[in-house]
Amino acid sequence: MIDLPLSALEVSIVEAGTTPADALAxxxxxxxxxDRLGYHRLWFAEHHHSPAIGAFPPVLLTAHTAAxxxxxxxxxxxxxxPNHAPITLAEQFATLAALHPGRIDLGIGRGPGTFHAPTARALRRGADPATDDEYRRDVAATLDFLLDVALGELPEPWLLASSDAGAELAAELGLPIAFAHHIRPANTVAxxxxxxKGFRPSRWCEAPRVLVCVETVCADTEERATELARPMDVIKAGLLNGHGExxxxxxxxxxxxxxxxxEEAALAAFVGExxxxxxxxxxxxxxxxxxxxxxxxxxxxxxxxxIAARVRSFALVRETFSDNKVVSDNVSE
Structure with missing residues (x-):
């Protein structure tokens, strides 16, 4: 039994045969x-022009859910x-933190959030992808603007990473790190x-602080878990072959x-982590x-x-790690 906070990442899946409005619901x-199950935090991911994931701005989902x-x-x-002006991010999340004190996180990442090149360029107003130096400046500027536009309690900033470069930037800026083990598990430990090793204490974080994101599919049987996970395995296999989403x-x-x-060998290696x-x-x-x-x-x-199977998975994991054995009475597989 581990005694760590459990949190969740929402990627807003648009299931075949459904609409983006269904995904929002x-x-x-x-x-x-x-929230009822007692998960510590819920984060929303930014994606664009994807047939499998809704293009729902995290700031809007955060505001709606917080209310x-x-x-x-x-x-x-x-x-x-790279897709946003630093002052805009600071203003948006500072406002959310003022409206919902003690509940708002600002997780910052680097990728474009799309495999569609024209969409990536549109998000950058025609500019080329951000360089390492540009990304570093954008993150630092966002943190500076947070202090300038603060309306009281600040949001908690995190840096998302899936590589050594992201880990080094989080250490340099003294930020807690959220590592994408569900994307690049081979990179995580190193x-x-x-x-x-490189962490520098800051006003944001006094000591290294690590959140690790893990792809987790839990069901009453091994066979059911495999069945539930297979659609995402199909998506991953396509990406491995360069087919896009x-x-x-x-x-x-x-x-x-x-x-x-x-594909089976690559998927087996991934699932094992x-x-x-x-x-x-x-x-x-x-x-x-x-x-x-x-x-x-x-x-x-x-x-x-x-959605019922997804929430059931979260409930089963929470039941396993909760002293209170909280489970959902409202959902089933």
């Missing part, structure tokens, strides 16, 4: 249930600095070692999909991640088709 329903939930911390995981498939379509031997299976299997996997990374907090991302 699912986000809201999941947020309310995560309709009583306790869970909320924020971006993350807003992508990058976090660099982060801890496709619509998030139904379980039936995913079950009919056939992976190549190379995540948490998938029954409560016992998932608990053991999360414990291994926590031990190997020294995480202070675990964040779960659960990209499965069907």
């Amino acid at each position: 699912n986000c809201h329903a999941a947020a309310r249930e995560l 309709s939930t009583p306790g869970i911390r909320l924020g971006s995981g993350g807003v992508l600095a 990058a976090l070692e660099r982060y801890r 496709t619509a998030f498939p139904t379980p039936a379509a995913a079950a009919a999909h056939r992976f190549t031997e190379q 995540q948490a998938r299976g029954t409560r016992e299997t998932v608990a053991a996997a999360l414990s291994r991640v926590a031990e190997s990374t020294g995480a202070d907090e675990l964040m779960l991302v659960t990209p499965v088709y069907d």
Whole structure:
């Protein structure tokens, strides 16, 4: 049993056969249930021009959810600095922090949030992708503007990373780090070692602080967990082959999909670093991640088709790690 805060990342899946409006409704329903289950924080990811993920601005989802939930911390995981003016990010999240004191996080990331080159350029008003130096300046400027526009209590800033470079920037700026183990698990341990070694205390964080995000699919049986995770496996296989994103498939379509031997090997290696299976299997996997990374907090991302199955997964994990054995009476697989 591990004794760490459990949090959640919402990627706003648009399931095949549904609409973006359905995805928004699912986000809201999941947020309310995560709050009731006692999850520590919920972050919303920024994506654009994706057939599988809604293009819902994290700041708007944060504002809407904060107004309709009583306790869970909320924020971006993350807003992508190259797509926004630093002063705009500071004003938006400072306002949210003033409206909802003690509940707002500003997680900042780097990627464009899209595989569609014209959309990436449009987000940058035609500019080329941000360089390392430009990204560093944007993050530093956002932090400076937060102090200038503060309306009282500040949001809690985090730096999202999936590489050594991101870990080094978080250490240099003295920020807590949220590491994308669910994207690049092979980078996690070494990058976090660099982060801890290079960390400089700041007004934002006195000592290294690590959140690790893990893809987590929990069900009553191993077979059910595999079934639930298969649509996302289809998406990953396409990305491995450079096909870009496709619509998030139904379980039936995913079950009919056939992976190549190379895809199966790559997926098996990835799954081995995540948490998938029954409560016992998932608990053991999360414990291994926590031990190997020294995480202070675990964040779960659960990209499965069907809101009821998704929330059920979160409930089963929470039940496993909660002294109060809180489970949802409202959802089922």
